[in-house]
Amino acid sequence: MEKRIVLIYWKxxxxxxxxxxxxxxxxxxxxxxxxxxxLNNYLSKRKTAYENDNVRIERVLVNTQPxxxxxxxxxxxxxxxxxxPLKEINEKQDDLEYWLEQPAKERLSAVTFIISQxxxxxxxxxxxxxxxxxxxx
Numbered sequence: 693m694e695k696r697i698v699l700i701y702w703k704x705x706x707x708x709x710x711x712x713x714x715x716x717x718x719x720x721x722x723x724x725x726x727x728x729x730x731l732n733n734y735l736s737k738r739k740t741a742y743e744n745d746n747v748r749i750e751r752v753l754v755n756t757q758p759x760x761x762x763x764x765x766x767x768x769x770x771x772x773x774x775x776x777p778l779k780e781i782n783e784k785q786d787d788l789e790y791w792l793e794q795p796a797k798e799r800l801s802a803v804t805f806i807i808s809q810x811x812x813x814x815x816x817x818x819x820x821x822x823x824x825x826x827x828x829x
Contacts, residue, residue: 695754698735700747719749 698713699721713719716735720728731749734742741750774781791799807817 695756697752697754698749698751699752702747704746716751 698716698719700711700713700719702709702711709722713722716731720726720731734740735749735751740786741748743749773783791802794802811817
């Protein structure tokens, strides 16, 4: 079912020139100078807007659905399961192997992200504590 509203545009009103009404009856009760029957003839039979020097009144369809439907993505979540005896699980070693496989840029990005989570808004990292080591010497 299509939903419609009644939109009134005040031509000479600078602030808030638009008003929206759920139906024509509410508009005519708010502004008695406009006759319900006259407006109804314009807006329903001729499907044209009522217009004079002061206002333009028209019925407008309300979009209740997106104009362009969003693409449907077929995403499936696959659980990662590793089955090992509890005594054989060594998360520290697995983590170390994972991070050693990552490029240096990714590792640096991850460290920066983790540090940024602990900082307050606007706070900067204290770099005076950092120690530089030469790699490969």
